[in-house]
Amino acid sequence: MDKELMKQVAGQEAVKYIKDGMTVGLGTGSTVKYLLDALGKRVAKEGLRIIGVPTSNRSAKRARDLGIDVKSIDDVDHIDLTVDGADQIDENFQGIKGGGVAHLREKIVAINSKKNIWIVDKTKMAKNLGSFPLPLEVTPYGSTHLFKRLDDMGYQPQFRTNAKGGHVLTHADNYIIDLKMHSIEHPHELEQILNNLTGIVEHGLFLDMVNTVIVGNENGSKTYQAR
Numbered sequence: 617m618d619k620e621l622m623k624q625v626a627g628q629e630a631v632k633y634i635k636d637g638m639t640v641g642l643g644t645g646s647t648v649k650y651l652l653d654a655l656g657k658r659v660a661k662e663g664l665r666i667i668g669v670p671t672s673n674r675s676a677k678r679a680r681d682l683g684i685d686v687k688s689i690d691d692v693d694h695i696d697l698t699v700d701g702a703d704q705i706d707e708n709f710q711g712i713k714g715g716g717v718a719h720l721r722e723k724i725v726a727i728n729s730k731k732n733i734w735i736v737d738k739t740k741m742a743k744n745l746g747s748f749p750l751p752l753e754v755t756p757y758g759s760t761h762l763f764k765r766l767d768d769m770g771y772q773p774q775f776r777t778n779a780k781g782g783h784v785l786t787h788a789d790n791y792i793i794d795l796k797m798h799s800i801e802h803p804h805e806l807e808q809i810l811n812n813l814t815g816i817v818e819h820g821l822f823l824d825m826v827n828t829v830i831v832g833n834e835n836g837s838k839t840y841q842a843r
């Protein structure tokens with residue numbers, strides 16, 4: 617089965633967790649696109665009434681185009697469930713996110729959700745985190761000094777750039793620095809270090825956050841209860 621099909625089956629499985637009347641956080645990325653397609657069909661066919669809370673302008677547009685009602689996080693009083701993708705998930709169900717530049721909003725939505733589901737294809741599962749570069753959203757102001765500090769700490773930083781060589785900008789017009797660490801042995805320790813570095817708006821370590829992981833594979837999908 618190819619990767620797109622594995623993403624699709626994970627998205628289609630996740631949509632079963634969404635019930636009438638729920639307020640649902642809508643993640644970002646190519647896997648979430650399949651969730652949105654499946655959700656849009658349920659809204660159209662079954663008249664499912666949900667409010668979507670998108671984590672990116674891309675997901676907001678796609679949801680609206682599919683007839684899904686969307687609201688900003690600040691216009692809802694709770695979020696029942698969030699379904700999002702992930703860039704890498706380790707054997708303890710800790711994750712890296714932010715490959716799609718949306719991890720600040722994704723983390724805000726995730727921590728304000730009663731439940732979190734991640735949907736991935738099987739290539740995202742790993743023993744340890746780190747072979748996927750860890751994204752940091754950083755303030756442009758002082759970012760060259762922060763970069764040097766991260767380099768001195770041995771974290772192998774790299775500014776994320778676009779095709780024209782300019783900085784990739786986040787929703788908040790911040791920059792992204794990716795840490796090419798290859799292996800993250802102690803994610804909680806790294807989290808503490810990054811939390812204490814001024815200039816990092818948010819990092820892409822999502823620890824102890826996900827409840828359910830749905831992994832698309834050759835045979836369909838497998839669901840894990842993480843916590």
Ligand SMILES: O=C(CO)[C@H](O)[C@H](O)COP(=O)(O)O
Nearest residue numbers: 645646647701714715716718
């Ligand atoms: O964190 C993210 C965006 O910031 C995405 O959830 C992550 O990059 C997964 O995307 P995809 O499903 O396209 O692989």
